[in-house]
Amino acid sequence: MIKLTPSLVLIWLIGCTCVVQGQQKAQQQTNVSKKVTVAYVTSWTSVMPDPAYITHINYAFGHVNNDFNGIRIDNESRLKSLTDLKAKYPKLKVLISIGGWGSGRFSEMAALEDNRNKFAEDCLRVINEFKLDGIDIDWEYPTSAAAKISSAPEDTQNYSLMMKAIRNKIGTSKLLTLASVADAKYVDFKTIEPLVDFVNIMTYDMGNPPNHNAGLYRSKYTGWISVDEGVTAHVKAGMPLNKLVLGIPFYGHGKNGVANFIDYKEVVKLNGFKNQWDDEAKVPFLENDKGEFVCSYESPESIAIKCSYILSRGMLGAMYWEYGGDTEDGVLRKAVYSGVNK
Template identity: 65%
Template structure:
């Protein structure tokens, strides 16, 4: 079902350029038309490194164009092509070859011009790691830095260059790439499976591998300034597979029966338990999102990002909470 656009622009966006950002990932395989009155940036997912390792292949170009067309009515809106995603490979081969790397960067510039984009978002998961079933090499981190430099040169300084980063802050030399990037979307989710939280704000006995607070600290230690951080918020939950799907959209988890809602007041995180009291689902709620927005503002971060727009309810309870938490 398509979500209807609100006819008026947010007063905050109409008055002046917003000082904070709200980045929504919008996917090629969904049909929701996003509401630009509550977001500043859309990352269209995904483009990929092509089979020749020297350019971009874009999923569902017609959908991308429909997203870009929103800018005709909403002047504040920025649309970027996100290249990569979990399991999207060929980065290592492309970035390690000087010629192919330069050709890829020029093709980024070509795509920006052709589709009237505002920039490029790189989502290589992850340099030096083959965890996603993609090729990797020990020199990937160095070559990633060269790639960021090449893309920045190709698209110019007036366009946006961003990236998605794993919560741990590993794999990327942030002290080197920071000058090339407008901001970094920290993927502060998927840090654990039940019986652990996957996106807790603070550490408790139930937190997964990394918390939001720890992720920000790790990126600062790695050389990235806090004012270039955009904190990731999941619009989905992670289940225990047996009783709840591994990944379940927020709009769908609200329909689950036979589970009891719980709140971890140390981690500031939601979870559900089954009739035996076992932790079976980790998820976000308006309450936990408000606290994350408070954290973003208190720490001087640039804003919030969420994956992904279509996971929300039709009336947009989560995205409206992000908007009010960041701007109101």
């Protein structure tokens, strides 16, 4: 029997401490590795994304076909060029995003069981044909005709049935995600929560100057909602924080000499404007020589703060629209990636 001397006890305690610290460090590394950075990449741009700074690509877009029972894909060769990246980066996930603003025929498709099932079958066909990792649904928005598309009061219920049909058909090994309006309306999240892997919250387009595009917190320049309020709305609607991905715009909104929609790579080229910072909303904006708020946009500084917010709330990661809006050297995408992987 070994006699426990003070020295042996000390050695034993040090050893236990090292084991615990090692386990904690491993857990921290695991948590970091689970953070996602989702880049929407569009069919109408040609820039190739750098997989070193992203975990998921959402290809925009596919659409519900004219027969309401399948998928039509924009620029299929562009999609294939993205999935080809997986040969060198096998951990990269590529999904097709079906929908987008003004993309209709969802209401008719989701209304009938036969259409839903055939659409789900075509989701599986597209996954297999293009070697995809899943489906992202971007129906904007069930029950609303604001995008000049068909709608019906039953859309929300039928949305849930559509997601169930897709999940049943593609199985659990493939991803099923969705893009959601900031205030969490239009979708029954409690019903679809078990079906989906995560939700990309479109926490942008929250206002035009003199309101912020994507203010993190409420300030005098907040429009209808803030980013923080949008996240909270999704939690209240039934989605856990670890399934929520925060949307970040790589573009701004302008007026009085600045384009209404302007990519960040063009914002940084603007001359004759004064950079301002809203310390309540935690975002920058531009003023003209008259002192007017003329452009709301995102910067590496505001992205860093948003990423700290993601980590502090225990969210799954960040998403951005869209990759082509960044500068050639990737100032914003690098800020997103480093921010969620602190």
